[in-house]
Amino acid sequence: MSRTWSRTSMSMVMMLVLVIAGIGCSAKSTTNAVETTQPSKVEKVYIYANAGNLEVASSFSKPEELELVRQEIIKKSGFEIVPIIPPKGGGDKLSLLLASNEPLDIFMGDVVMYRNHKAIQPVQKLLDKHGANILKLWPEAWSDSWKAFSDKEGNVWGIPSAPSLALKPVFLRTDWLKKLNLSMPTTIEEFEHVLQAFKEKDPMGNGQTIPLIAPVDALNLGLAGGFMDIGYGNWLDTDGKIKPAELHPGYRAFIEKMSEWYKKGYIYKETYTLSSAGARELVTKGRVGASLIHYSLITNSEHQLQQIVPEAKYEVAADLKGPQGFIQTLPDTPTLGWLISKNSKNPEAAIKLINWIYSDIENYNLLFYGIKDRHWKYVDEENHVMEQLNQDYAGEFLTASTVAYMKMTSFSDPAQKPEYDYLSTYSGDTSRVKKGTTADRSFLYDYKLISDSLPNQADITRMTYEEIVKFITGARPMSDYDKFIEELYAAGLDKWIEVYTEQYNNAK
Incomplete structure (x- = not known):
């Protein structure tokens, strides 16, 4: 059974965020002074720091370095980012925040799930007014991602973090x-x-x-x-x-x-x-x-x-x-991206902040890697080849992480070069890949209805995987393939076809 639904794509995107966060570094230190003159008006934006980079960080930032980065962000953007750190090892802190009156503006999540739970708000009007850089950064070749973040009426409910990427090459x-x-x-x-x-x-x-x-x-x-x-x-x-x-x-x-x-x-x-x-x-x-x-x-x-x-x-x-x-x-178009909480006290500031981040790659680098020439430096500025100087800043302020910037960046460490070469050259190249039939519709499916209608779906998927392995390894002869299809129908494939066909037709 096809395992390329949006939920699978979600885990793939989170993995990508973790991969780009797990960068190597050299044990150098600097003592560069950082000017911290603040703008006259500073707006606070509360983020849930679940981009994934902190999950692979060996430790959090040194307090004095975190403060320096905070002040640098304020000076350059006019926004004070207030990170809410997820608990190590999981936990449901995000759900508690969304259900409470605690301040929260931006978080990463599955747009379909949080929209269905009425936990987020549409952002189309905000994008039209304050999101020119956000819209410009995303290549036309990845336009399906915006469709995945839209409902049937065309309302956009978030900002995608990654398109479908080819991640299993020969x-x-x-x-x-x-x-x-x-x-x-x-x-x-x-x-x-x-x-x-x-x-x-x-x-x-x-x-x-x-x-x-x-x-x-x-x-x-x-x-x-x-x-x-x-x-x-x-x-x-x-x-x-x-x-x-x-x-x-x-x-x-x-x-x-x-x-x-x-x-x-x-x-x-x-x-x-x-x-x-x-x-x-x-x-x-x-x-x-x-x-x-x-x-x-x-x-x-x-x-x-x-x-x-x-x-x-x-x-x-x-x-x-x-x-x-x-x-x-x-894979089907991912539905994981950056969302604005329904209870956000200042959604306009949240979009303005993301728009600032997307206006210049060095703004993004500041949030992700820290202060240029203090925490990281360019080895080749024209091609955005970087070297991290230390781990004093762990990236607590990172928000709006995006594959669009990841594909523009590489690191001088030869251990990392093959990965960045692949991601920048092949992963998003749609000229050498095919799309599945349902790739541009599956994000509109009602997965709760599917789950309710097909209580044995997991059993069918597991059975399919196990039998395909048997055919490949010779534990079951290929002459049994028709019998295998009959077994799928006996396990409920007729109902499966009925439910998915209805979802496909309803998603037009």
């Missing part, structure tokens, strides 16, 4: 390609030939070469689209009904090919019991030739691998296509 060890006199593959046949060469010629040696690591979810989003005339996900059949990807004939052909690769030893035998930490360990040991896992497991491991194998290099098979075109599918 990475290949290009040093191994060179060693084996192979080219970067552009077709499935060429890719299969590369995997065969990795398997038979064993560039790692001693039988330690792993041709491909590819768990099911990554296979679905990273490769299945090449076998389907649409992107992977729920799709509209010729009978006018929305159906899961498993019923698409192209998906069946895809699973059949993956089963063939697994049988030949191209796909790592332990892939389907492998943790993320386990996958990263195999990469850093130099055993993995190709991967279809989350991009960060490769990019964050490459530098460590190069300490052992200096020539090791992973590159994206950017032009790889299947029988039906490009292989990657974008």
